[in-house]
Amino acid sequence: MSQRTSSSMEVLLGLLTITPMSGYELGQTIRGSVGFFWNESYGQIYPNLKSLAAEGLVTSKTERHKGKPDRHIYSITKKGRERLAAWLAVEPQPEIPRNELLLKLFFGAQVPAEVLIGYVEGMMERARVLAEKLTEVWDAVSAQRQYPGTPYWKMAARFGQLRMEAHLRWGEETLTALRKIAVEQNRCTEAKRRKGHVGK
Amino acid sequence: MSQRTSSSMEVLLGLLTITPMSGYELGQTIRGSVGFFWNESYGQIYPNLKSLAAEGLVTSKTERHKGKPDRHIYSITKKGRERLAAWLAVEPQPEIPRNELLLKLFFGAQVPAEVLIGYVEGMMERARVLAEKLTEVWDAVSAQRQYPGTPYWKMAARFGQLRMEAHLRWGEETLTALRKIAVEQNRCTEAKRRKGHVGK
DNA sequence: GGGTGCATGTAATGGGTTACATGATTCT
DNA sequence: AGAATCATGTAACCCATTACATGCACCC
Numbered sequence: 101m102s103q104r105t106s107s108s109m110e111v112l113l114g115l116l117t118i119t120p121m122s123g124y125e126l127g128q129t130i131r132g133s134v135g136f137f138w139n140e141s142y143g144q145i146y147p148n149l150k151s152l153a154a155e156g157l158v159t160s161k162t163e164r165h166k167g168k169p170d171r172h173i174y175s176i177t178k179k180g181r182e183r184l185a186a187w188l189a190v191e192p193q194p195e196i197p198r199n200e201l202l203l204k205l206f207f208g209a210q211v212p213a214e215v216l217i218g219y220v221e222g223m224m225e226r227a228r229v230l231a232e233k234l235t236e237v238w239d240a241v242s243a244q245r246q247y248p249g250t251p252y253w254k255m256a257a258r259f260g261q262l263r264m265e266a267h268l269r270w271g272e273e274t275l276t277a278l279r280k281i282a283v284e285q286n287r288c289t290e291a292k293r294r295k296g297h298v299g300k
Numbered sequence: 301m302s303q304r305t306s307s308s309m310e311v312l313l314g315l316l317t318i319t320p321m322s323g324y325e326l327g328q329t330i331r332g333s334v335g336f337f338w339n340e341s342y343g344q345i346y347p348n349l350k351s352l353a354a355e356g357l358v359t360s361k362t363e364r365h366k367g368k369p370d371r372h373i374y375s376i377t378k379k380g381r382e383r384l385a386a387w388l389a390v391e392p393q394p395e396i397p398r399n400e401l402l403l404k405l406f407f408g409a410q411v412p413a414e415v416l417i418g419y420v421e422g423m424m425e426r427a428r429v430l431a432e433k434l435t436e437v438w439d440a441v442s443a444q445r446q447y448p449g450t451p452y453w454k455m456a457a458r459f460g461q462l463r464m465e466a467h468l469r470w471g472e473e474t475l476t477a478l479r480k481i482a483v484e485q486n487r488c489t490e491a492k493r494r495k496g497h498v499g500k
Numbered sequence: 501g502g503g504t505g506c507a508t509g510t511a512a513t514g515g516g517t518t519a520c521a522t523g524a525t526t527c528t
Numbered sequence: 529a530g531a532a533t534c535a536t537g538t539a540a541c542c543c544a545t546t547a548c549a550t551g552c553a554c555c556c
Contacts, residue, residue, distance in 0.1 A: 106515060107400055114407040124535050134406055137399040141517055146537055188411040192400035192419055194426055199337040200307055200392035202459055206334055207314040208452040211388040219392055226394060252408040255474050259402055266466035274455050306543065324507050341545055346509055369508045
């Protein structure tokens, strides 16, 4: 009785409510807008668009170009909007957790603390970049004329901001703890080294 | 040239550094400890343990039981520890984002705000439960005698706490915004309804 | 008597990334 | 000249969940 559970088709429908687009543009749009909480690869997008068309949830117009491959511009149909609404009415399932950084940190005792410091710094750097990008997005959305989606896009962006702030605060905290451990570890190896020399 | 990229084997190795365990116990342990940032299903665990054994990264002892199926207790080998260390030395890849709540919120204009309010409340409830569980875990870990892993387990738990706090703060903010929209929407439908009646 | 937990596993299925294939244009 | 970007798509493969299969023990 298995049934499809993923939302990779619905993102496409959702974005097509804004404006008709080609598969490539959908990919770009996903990366530029919902990218920080959802992504799709082209290996998903193109086949899914075909299925959507087969179900009559989108229609496609083909633009011919000299030399270049044809461009298929997809538009959402009324049936597509209904499908989107039905999907929206179903409670979203909680985020499935898979955080490799935390996993490696959890087993961090097996490895020198310096290594972990690098990982945390890397994460913080990414968090800073994303936070900055999100404030830009937020400002841009706030400035432009009000679309029906505007308030919701702001909420989504705000989520990212608050989460990134939390990550950064955690990063600070964790770095100080890790640095203390690193100093400790260096003292130990130093001591052992000296002892080894004397022992000889 | 594809190469395995997932860490589902390494979690098992990592947990087996704490103590030898059976597949079932590993599943339990994952849920109870790293569960909030990593999970594995038994359909992954059992086959992966077999592969690990085939590679000589773990050994298994079979306990026979009357009636019940045999229990295989796995222990990590020296080679297994080396593999774990090698994996730890590789920079963790960033969390891949897939948050259905945010996705539905992003397309929230297509649906009455009350629905979204329900979703956000649901998420907040889960966040509260998890935050509470994490403080319990944190306290328990802090109280017990110092294992080498202790400081790292605390860092991981702390991450969850800060993230949940951020989610809750965002939830508050978002709920007030959504409630405003909901009131607005009700006013509109009311007005339309009245106008409709008068119009008749 | 029937559900839940212990305990192990396999098979089917579904979902998703990556690599490959193609070819023009534009930037460095 | 060579890399990157535009632009489309398919196929191979990997990863992961879910369902199924089995069977005892315990609780209500």
